[in-house]
Amino acid sequence: MIGPRQRRAKRVAFIQQALVLLAVGLLAVLIARNTVINLQARGLASGFDFLWQEAGFKIAFALIPVDATSTYGRVFVAGLLNSLLIAALGIIAATLLGFLLGIARVSPSPPLRFLTRGYVELVRNLPLLLHLLLWQAVILRSLPTVKDAIGLGGIAFLSNRGLYLPMPLLGNQANLLLSALGAAAVMAAIAWILHRRARSHGEAPPLLARGLSAGSLLLLVLVLIGLDWQVPQLSGFDYRGGLKLMPEFVSLIAALTLYNAAFIAEIVRAGIQSVDKGQREAAAALGLSSRQILRLVIVPPALRVIVPPIANQYTHIIKASSLATVVGFPDLVNVFLGTSLNQTGRAVEIVAMTAAVYLVLCAAVALATEAFNRRVALVER
Amino acid sequence: MKKYLMSAVIAASLAAAPALAAEGERVAAVKARGELICGTSTGTAIGLSTLDETGKWSGLEVDYCRALAAALLGDAAKVKFVPLEFKNAFAALQSGSVDILARGASWTFTRDTEMKFSFIGPYMYDGQSFMVKKSRNVSKIADLGGASICVSAGTTSELNLSDYFRVNNLDFTPIVANSREQNLANLEADRCDAYTNERGGLAASRLGLADPDAYVIFDEIISKEPLSATIKQDDPAFHDIAAWTYYALVNAEELGITSANVTELANSSPNPEVQRLMGKTGDFGTKLGLANDWAVKAIATGGNYGEIFERNLGSGSRVKLSRGLNNLWTKGGLIYAPPVR
Numbered sequence: 001m002i003g004p005r006q007r008r009a010k011r012v013a014f015i016q017q018a019l020v021l022l023a024v025g026l027l028a029v030l031i032a033r034n035t036v037i038n039l040q041a042r043g044l045a046s047g048f049d050f051l052w053q054e055a056g057f058k059i060a061f062a063l064i065p066v067d068a069t070s071t072y073g074r075v076f077v078a079g080l081l082n083s084l085l086i087a088a089l090g091i092i093a094a095t096l097l098g099f100l101l102g103i104a105r106v107s108p109s110p111p112l113r114f115l116t117r118g119y120v121e122l123v124r125n126l127p128l129l130l131h132l133l134l135w136q137a138v139i140l141r142s143l144p145t146v147k148d149a150i151g152l153g154g155i156a157f158l159s160n161r162g163l164y165l166p167m168p169l170l171g172n173q174a175n176l177l178l179s180a181l182g183a184a185a186v187m188a189a190i191a192w193i194l195h196r197r198a199r200s201h202g203e204a205p206p207l208l209a210r211g212l213s214a215g216s217l218l219l220l221v222l223v224l225i226g227l228d229w230q231v232p233q234l235s236g237f238d239y240r241g242g243l244k245l246m247p248e249f250v251s252l253i254a255a256l257t258l259y260n261a262a263f264i265a266e267i268v269r270a271g272i273q274s275v276d277k278g279q280r281e282a283a284a285a286l287g288l289s290s291r292q293i294l295r296l297v298i299v300p301p302a303l304r305v306i307v308p309p310i311a312n313q314y315t316h317i318i319k320a321s322s323l324a325t326v327v328g329f330p331d332l333v334n335v336f337l338g339t340s341l342n343q344t345g346r347a348v349e350i351v352a353m354t355a356a357v358y359l360v361l362c363a364a365v366a367l368a369t370e371a372f373n374r375r376v377a378l379v380e381r
Numbered sequence: 382m383k384k385y386l387m388s389a390v391i392a393a394s395l396a397a398a399p400a401l402a403a404e405g406e407r408v409a410a411v412k413a414r415g416e417l418i419c420g421t422s423t424g425t426a427i428g429l430s431t432l433d434e435t436g437k438w439s440g441l442e443v444d445y446c447r448a449l450a451a452a453l454l455g456d457a458a459k460v461k462f463v464p465l466e467f468k469n470a471f472a473a474l475q476s477g478s479v480d481i482l483a484r485g486a487s488w489t490f491t492r493d494t495e496m497k498f499s500f501i502g503p504y505m506y507d508g509q510s511f512m513v514k515k516s517r518n519v520s521k522i523a524d525l526g527g528a529s530i531c532v533s534a535g536t537t538s539e540l541n542l543s544d545y546f547r548v549n550n551l552d553f554t555p556i557v558a559n560s561r562e563q564n565l566a567n568l569e570a571d572r573c574d575a576y577t578n579e580r581g582g583l584a585a586s587r588l589g590l591a592d593p594d595a596y597v598i599f600d601e602i603i604s605k606e607p608l609s610a611t612i613k614q615d616d617p618a619f620h621d622i623a624a625w626t627y628y629a630l631v632n633a634e635e636l637g638i639t640s641a642n643v644t645e646l647a648n649s650s651p652n653p654e655v656q657r658l659m660g661k662t663g664d665f666g667t668k669l670g671l672a673n674d675w676a677v678k679a680i681a682t683g684g685n686y687g688e689i690f691e692r693n694l695g696s697g698s699r700v701k702l703s704r705g706l707n708n709l710w711t712k713g714g715l716i717y718a719p720p721v722r
Contacts, residue, residue, distance in 0.1 A: 236526070240527070345496035
């Protein structure tokens with residue numbers, strides 16, 4: 001029962017809390033206001049209008065067309081896409097390598113266990129920056145100059161200016177190409193469904209499925225051969241035409257992948273070892289094949305252990321992609337937080353935008369992990 | 382009623398507390414600290430700001446900061462050099478962590494107006510050019526079409542490069558590095574075909590290469606680069622002191638005052654111009670808020686402008702840069718200082 005005294009105490013507490021909240025709010029407003037005024041007085045914050053101004057500098061590598069007449073806004077997008085590319089490639093490659101290493105860490109073969117353990121301990125105990133500078137120096141010093149580039153079958157070339165690959169020219173063939181690719185995809189999809197159905201019924205896949213897979217593969221090969229490939233040609237200072245992968249890009253991806261794969265390997269190992277030995281033995285006793293044991297018995301509970309720390313590793317890769325600025329690859333930090341900031345002097349706006357990008361990306365990874373975790377979590381009935 | 386209105390306005394403006402530095406605030410801060418904080422290059426700008434193996438700074442920019450410390454604090458040793466990469470240099474100045482920047486920054490419109498900096502006046506008139514390997518057999522910029530060009534991130538060089546190549550319909554790939562060292566490593570390894578920077582900077586960096594004679598610097602210039610010491614635009618008194626210290630060094634050269642004869646001339650020169658500069662007559666030092674012998678202290682530190690140039694960049698140095706535009710106006714150059722009067 002609430003008596004009048006308690007009611008009064010409650011009311012007083014409410015008023016006190018409201019007053020404290022109000023004071024904190026006022027203080028926050030005052031601080032924000034003072035900050036804005038002081039920043040303006042120092043010429044440090046003057047709005048986001050610069051995003052529509054011409055940037056005036058070129059970017060060596062971009063996924064969208066950017067040149068010296070592009071705006072700072074476009075430079076921001078180009079840098080962002082480059083950062084996303086690095087982070088995505090780094091995450092995929094580190095995950096693949098990390099899983100392979102992690103499985104090898106618990107392999108029954110002692111030499112394999114020993115080697116992977118050696119790799120993990122060596123790689124994860126050196127700073128990422130060291131890996132990066134090492135790869136940059138290795139590529140710069142050990143690969144030949146562009147004049148003496150190593151030819152790879154006469155269609156690709158490797159030098160310390162990068163790897164030059166042939167690239168298909170999508171001219172008037174684009175429609176034909178797209179429809180062929182679409183047909184191949186449809187055929188592959190039907191084949192996959194037939195395969196799956198057959199397997200779940202414990203039957204051999206029908207002849208039609210095999211025929212469709214072969215057909216889609218053949219179509220793909222035909223498309224690849226029939227394309228108008230543009231092979232890089234040495235002219236003047238550099239190779240022209242085709243696709244050019246900058247050495248800075250390669251060293252960055254290599255460093256991010258090799259370094260983070262070592263951590264992911266340990267996470268995967270921990271996940272696998274967290275599954276009780278008894279369960280494995282029980283599954284074997286029931287006559288499940290080793291592949292079935294891995295897929296049905298070990299992986300589902302192991303994922304619960306693996307996913308949260310691996311998500312941490314992914315956010316690390318996203319943030320570490322900003323080390324691109326050290327080797328001079330034009331990522332967001334390099335072109336926006338670096339060059340654009342220096343040219344415009346809009347430190348506050350640019351730092352805030354860059355910080356927001358990393359914040360949003362890392363938060364997205366956290367949300368995706370949470371959703372995934374909920375799906376694989378133990379359902380307690 | 383009006384009185385209340387007035388006090389309300391004052392109260393409101395106090396609450397807003399715009400932190401505009403009052404006149405003399407930076408000067409007072411430096412004096413209270415007893416040390417001038419001068420932002421320089423990372424120590425590799427040979428002739429401008431160089432750090433040697435023993436941890437000693439030298440160079441034209443360094444000598445200017447020492448002269449300023451001597452004028453301001455009476456002691457050339459009371460200066461702390463903060464090595465800054467170019468991309469951090471302006472932020473360091475804006476945030477107030479250095480008092481003055483003397484690290485090869487060009488005086489430009491945006492920096493002067495929008496970024497609210499104040500330029501002391503060019504201590505060196507430079508221009509952007511290119512350094513290439515002689516073995517490339519290129520001798521002019523027009524030959525560089527399609528080349529990969531090394532450039533430092535966030536510099537005016539990066540913009541000038543884009544502008545010039547666009548105007549002249551030349552293609553190029555920028556190889557952007559944060560430091561001069563990385564740019565030079567890239568050039569040596571043929572990662573890029575040319576390295577672009579101010580001619581003075583190029584001449585200095587060439588000395589640090591394994592085989593300096595294998596490189597050539599173009600005579601062509603694609604930009605005007607008036608390198609100037611830079612301060613925040615918040616203390617006119619500090620600007621006066623910084624500017625007049627520089628003018629004192631230039632006037633000293635014009636008047637024939639050197640580090641060797643400055644003490645003697647301060648006492649015995651019959652020339653009224655020298656007497657005013659040396660504080661023998663008038664109270665020019667006091668008007669700056671300094672000791673009256675401020676200029677004597679500044680000039681005694683590293684000599685006049687000409688001495689400083691020759692020792693660090695000219696015939697007395699390894700760089701061997703001719704004075705060219707950096708000669709006195711009386712000798713066909715652009716170096717000119719207003720009179721002390």
